[in-house]
Amino acid sequence: MKVLVAVDSFKGSISSIEASKAISEGIQESYPDAEIIALPLADGGEGTVEALLQATGGMKIETKVKGPLSIEKTAIYGILDDGKTAVIEVAEACGLTFVSPEQRNPLLATTYGVGELIADAIGKGCREFVIGLGGSATNDGGIGMLQALGFRFLDGSGNEVELGGQALKKITGIDGSGVLPELMECHFRIACDVNNVLYGPTGAAHIFGPQKGATPEMVEELDEGLRNFAQIVLEQLGIDLQSIAGAGAAGGLGAAFSGFLHSEMESGIDLIMDITNMEQKMQGADIAVTGEGKLDDQTAMGKAPLGVARLAAVHGIPVVALAGAVSPDVWGLNKLGMTSCFSIVNSPMTLEEAMDPEVAFNNLKRTAAQLFRLIQRVAVPAEKLQN
CATH class of the missing domain: 3.90.1510.10 (Glycerate kinase, domain 2)
Known part of the structure; x- marks a missing residue:
C-alpha cells in the first residue's frame, strides 16, 4: 500500500506537519508496512x-x-x-x-x-x-x-x-x-x-x-x-x-x-506542488489523503486540497479529504475531483474544543485509522480474513 499524504494546516489548530503525522499514524494501524509519502501543504500563505x-x-x-x-x-x-x-x-x-x-x-x-x-x-x-x-x-x-x-x-x-x-x-x-x-x-x-x-x-x-x-x-x-x-x-x-x-x-x-x-x-498550490515535486512522488500511489480545517466553496476556488485532487485525477489516483468541517455542498468538490470528503469531528463539541491541537490530532488519527480499516476490508477477500 502506497499512500500520498498531502494536507494543509488546520489554521488556528495544528500545522500541516502535525496533521500529516496524525494521518500517517492512523494509516499504519491497518497497514504497518505502508509506504507513506508525507508532503505537508501550503498555498503560499501561512505555513x-x-x-x-x-x-x-x-x-x-x-x-x-x-x-x-x-x-x-x-x-x-x-x-x-x-x-x-x-x-x-x-x-x-x-x-x-x-x-x-x-x-x-x-x-x-x-x-x-x-x-x-x-x-x-x-x-x-x-x-x-x-x-x-x-x-x-x-x-x-x-x-x-x-x-x-x-x-x-x-x-x-x-x-x-x-x-x-x-x-x-x-x-x-x-x-x-x-x-x-x-x-x-x-x-x-x-x-x-x-x-x-x-x-x-x-x-x-x-x-x-x-x-x-x-x-x-x-x-x-x-x-x-x-x-x-x-x-x-x-x-x-x-x-x-x-x-x-x-x-x-x-x-x-x-x-x-x-x-x-x-x-x-x-x-x-501549483508553485508548492512544483517545488516539492509532488507529481513524481505520487506515482504508483494507491490513494491520496488531503485536507484542511474546512472544506467549502473557498476550497473549490483553488485552495491546496483541490490542487492535490486535480493532480491525482490525472493519474487515476482516488483522493480522500479530511477536515474539521465539510460544507453541505460537498458534491461540488466531488465533481472537481475529490473522491470523498469526511469530517473528523466525531461527537458534539464547541469550535474551541474541536480546534484544540490535541483533540484535532487524535480526531485525524482516529478517522484515518477507521477509513483505512474499511479500505483494508474491501481490498482483502473475505475468505482470507476468515483464515
Whole structure:
C-alpha cells in the first residue's frame, strides 16, 4: 500500500506537519508496512516556509526587521537545501496578526521588513526566491520593500518620502541608482491567488483596506496614492502596473514584485506542488489523503486540497479529504475531483474544543485509522480474513 499524504494546516489548530503525522499514524494501524509519502501543504500563505523546508530540506533563518509599524521584530524565513533558494512569507515581516485591531492603520504600515528579509537572504548567497503573498497589514504599494532594497521614492522637493501608504500620493520621482546590484541576478516566483488590480473599485485599497483598519476616508486616500504611484512608474519607467493581474495583492506588493523585480505570479498550490515535486512522488500511489480545517466553496476556488485532487485525477489516483468541517455542498468538490470528503469531528463539541491541537490530532488519527480499516476490508477477500 502506497499512500500520498498531502494536507494543509488546520489554521488556528495544528500545522500541516502535525496533521500529516496524525494521518500517517492512523494509516499504519491497518497497514504497518505502508509506504507513506508525507508532503505537508501550503498555498503560499501561512505555513509555506515550514511546508517547503519539511518537504525539501533546508534551514530556518531568524533575523531582525522592521515590523509593519516600523518597530523591530524577529522574522523567520527559510533557505532550501540547495543553499540558493530562499522562501519568504511576507506576513512574517508585515503581517496583520502583528498589529492589534486598535493600531491598524495602512497609512502608516510598511513592507520595509520584506525587503530586509530579501536583502538578508541575498547576503547569504540566495538568488532564487519563493515569496508567499498574503496576510499583510499594509497598503503601501510595496514601496517599503523597494526602499529596503535601495530604491528611493522622491517628493516634489527631491526628498525621500516616508514609509507607509501615506507616502504614495507624494511621490513625484524614482531613483534606482542605489539598488542592490545583486538584484539583477535574482529570480522571484510569487505565490499569489488573487487577481485584483492595483487601484480602483477592485484594487488593493477598496477590497482589502477595510480589513487592515482603513476608514472610508483612508480607502480613498490610499487609492489615490496607488493611482499616483502607478502613473509615476508608467511615466518614468514605462511599466504599466495597473495592467498586471494580482498587482493589488498584499496591499500592492504584487505590483512591486512584478513591476520592479520582474517576478512571475503563480498559483500558490501549483508553485508548492512544483517545488516539492509532488507529481513524481505520487506515482504508483494507491490513494491520496488531503485536507484542511474546512472544506467549502473557498476550497473549490483553488485552495491546496483541490490542487492535490486535480493532480491525482490525472493519474487515476482516488483522493480522500479530511477536515474539521465539510460544507453541505460537498458534491461540488466531488465533481472537481475529490473522491470523498469526511469530517473528523466525531461527537458534539464547541469550535474551541474541536480546534484544540490535541483533540484535532487524535480526531485525524482516529478517522484515518477507521477509513483505512474499511479500505483494508474491501481490498482483502473475505475468505482470507476468515483464515
